[in-house]
Amino acid sequence: MFIINHMILVVLWLLFGFLHSLLAANWWKRIMQRRLGAGFKYYHFAYSVFAALTLIGILVFQITMESRLLYVAPVWVNLLLCLPVLAGLAIMVVVIRKYFFSLSGISVFYKQQAPVVLEQGGLHRYVRHPLYFGTLLFIWALFLVFPYLNNLLACCVITLYTVLGARLEEKKLVTQFGEQYVLYKQRVPMIFPGRFMPRK
Structure with missing residues (x-):
């Protein structure tokens, strides 16, 4: 049952990414x-609700399942790792809060729709997809704090999906914004910052 549950977890994350x-x-x-x-x-909006419910379901399954501890880190290491965990979480919160209406689809219930523009300021000066960067920073740092096999498997699948998903999204953004996005791609890295100062 131990191996089966871990296989189910991988399949669930793969299905989540595919859907x-x-x-x-x-x-x-x-x-x-x-x-x-x-x-x-x-x-x-319906898509966002479906994605949120399925994500919660998978996370509940992952958190409650029995798994194997891969190693034990010193307390001071875990305390240091709290910094990237909080940093990743903060990035996710900032981006989601900024784009909540467009990301959730809840804007459909409002008469006035916000214009669609290519954001290049703020965190977007450093990476084109700050939400993806914050997510990967958060989940991998969290895995190092809680180094269980199920968390490692989830991190691997989520990372694979994130990279592939970002490439698919890039094609849509080029179609949507044209030359403006092509020039933006030339200046700014996709997910991982090349350096901590924005490129000029």
């Missing part, structure tokens, strides 16, 4: 737009 990419793909959205008609305006 997340599928439901966000432009070709799938066009299909849903034809089928839903006027109701398509609620698609993004």
Whole structure:
């Protein structure tokens, strides 16, 4: 049962990534737009609710399952690792808070829609996808604090999906913003900062 549960965990994270990419793909959205008609305006919000519920379900399964401790780190090491954990969490909170209305799809319930612009300031001066960077920093630092096998497997799958998902998203952004995004790509790294000062 120990091995089976870990295999199930990997499959769940893979399915989450697959469904997340599928439901966000432009070709799938066009299909849903034809089928839903006027109701398509609620698609993004429904998608966000579905993603949140499935994410919570997987996390509950991961946290409650029995797993193997891979190593024991000194207390001072874990205390130091709290810094990147908090840093990653802070980045995630800042980005999600800034883009909550557009990310969640809740803006459909408001009459005035915010204009879609290419953000290049703030954290976007250092990486094109700060939410992905913050997420990876958070989960890997958290794994080093809680070095269980299930957490390692989750980190590996999430990292793989994040990198692949970012590449898919880049294609959509180039289509959406054109030459403006191409020039932005030339100046700023995708996920991992090349240096801590913005490129000029």
